[in-house]
Amino acid sequence: MKKIKYLLSVIFAIFILVACGEKKEETKTEAPVELKKVDFLLDWVPNTNHTGLYVAKEKGYFAEEGIDLDIKQPANESTSDLVINNKAPMGVYFQDYMASKLAKGAPITAIAAIIENNTSGIITNKKLNINSPKELAGHRYGTWDIPIELNMLQFIMEKDGGDFSKVELVPNTDDNSITPLSNGVFDAAPVYYAWDKIMGDSLGIETNFFYYKDYAPELNFYSPVIIANNDYLKDNKEEAKKILRAIKKGYQYAMEHPEEAAEILIKYAPELENKKAMIIESQKYLATQYASNKDKWGYIDPTRWNTFYNWLNEKGLTKNPIPENTGFSNDYLE
Secondary structure (H helix, E strand, O other), rough: HHHHHHHHHHHHHHHHHHHHHHHHHHHHHHHOOOOOOEEEOOOOOOOOHHHHHHHHOOOOHHHHOOOEEEEEEOOOHHHHHHHHHEEEEEEEEEEHHHHHOOOOOOOEEEEEEOOOOOOOEEEHHHOOOOOOHHHOOEEEEEEEEHHHHHHHHHHHHHHHHOOOOOEEEEEEOOOOOOHHHOOOOOOEEEHHHHHHHHHHOEEEEEEEEEHHHHHOOHHOOOEEEEEEEEEHHHHOOHHHHHHHHHHHHHHHHHHHHHHHHHHHHHHHOOHHHHHHHHHHHHHHHOOOOOOOOOOOOOOOOHHHHHHHHHHHHHHHOOOOOOOOOOOOOOOOOO
């Protein structure tokens, strides 16, 4: 009898130990993974250029990489200055705007192209029947008064056989170009197709549009791009790869599911709800523009990158010439 009691007590003890071990194992597997918080700065208010970022966040792609990406809008300083000064490791910027920074030796690198080709160009009031750059002569052009912008206009006009000196330059002080264009403040302005052109369409404002790149391949620069601080990249190469891996998946998903992606953008930026129809159309357009081959999303073509900066150098538009292969890297893409 004593032996039976002893055996029963031993079996019971083993059962308790096994049960406790299983409970500990369950507790261990259920413990939340601690995510590394990383700041990421937008260039402007949330828009369809940024959709892939929010899709990656919504779908858990960053969490899968152990990252908690905190997507922020810059306050008073520009995104580039904040990244240059290491106040944020990454952000959204533009190859043309990077030029003045890189000419001064700024420690930033473009590590991915958000959109494969330059989708900016000139929008015009359709009733004026301006169908090409040369036909801008004799009309009012709403300008941001940026040297690169004005030289781009002159370049495509002259390549098209037009006379830039006959364009009347009008300051553009609005936060979009459609309102002053429709109100007759000016006849034409530089815009991005995915935003102002589609905004005009959604409001029933008839416009014409032509891309810079169609008249001058030199102007097929990358806009926008993801930039990062050079010291951050040096010290956190694998982390940067993880972030880009998640972002790439976000943009690939947005390419395949543009309407759902638009809904996700609006979820994170509810101020866009009143522009929902426009956002969906913009997203459908960009789904065809982010990358012609989704597996190659983010890749920066060295020839195109250098061609644009060589053009800037020839025009004397930077304080110092920008050497070839400056300011970009494909090393963080997979």
